[in-house]
Amino acid sequence: LVYQLFLDASLPEREPSPYFAIDSAMGLVRLKKALDYDDDTQPKHHQLKVYSLSDDHFKINDRGEISARKRLDADQNRERFYIYRFNVTATDRGEPPLSSTAAVHIRTENTNDEAPIFIPTGNYQAYVAEDAQGGTPVVQIQAIDPDRDQVFYAFLLPNGNEAVSTGLFEIDRDTGRLFRNFFFEFLLLLY
Known part of the structure; x- marks a missing residue:
């Protein structure tokens, strides 16, 4: 403070x-x-x-x-x-x-002294069809920051880096909406 x-x-x-x-x-x-x-x-x-x-x-x-x-x-x-x-x-x-x-x-x-909190929980489950098109919405992730700062969303990769896209999914950095990745669909077409 x-x-x-x-x-x-x-x-x-x-x-x-x-x-x-x-x-x-x-x-x-x-x-x-x-x-x-x-x-x-x-x-x-x-x-x-x-x-x-x-x-x-x-x-x-x-x-x-x-x-x-x-x-x-x-x-x-x-x-x-x-x-x-x-x-x-x-x-x-x-x-x-x-x-x-x-x-x-x-x-x-105010200082940024409190971490964002996932609501309603920190665990999300979602189901998506195996043949879902790229860009298909999968789940909405939501978090609030007690410091009232804007929350940004990203995947935490095993190497410790953050990314908005993985092989299967991408996340909207601003809204927290998780989608089926277009890139994965493209890779399947190549094989």
């Missing part, structure tokens, strides 16, 4: 320029340090900040680093991205404790 973070900051105590760092390999987002202007007047144990957030997909540590608890998926709607929106609250340990909140928007962009 590709992460993009937007801060709509309403933290009067946070440093003025918005800051975020994204480590997409770890799914880690670092927020700019929240400032506590009472730091010089409060004992050290009161200066510590406690962070909390309002979304169970994420967690935040005592350094203000947000990370994903669960796999984030951009395939939740028909768009090529999904935006997670939640609030982060920073609370100091002074007396009385004071807090501020920032709105966090994390945009996940």
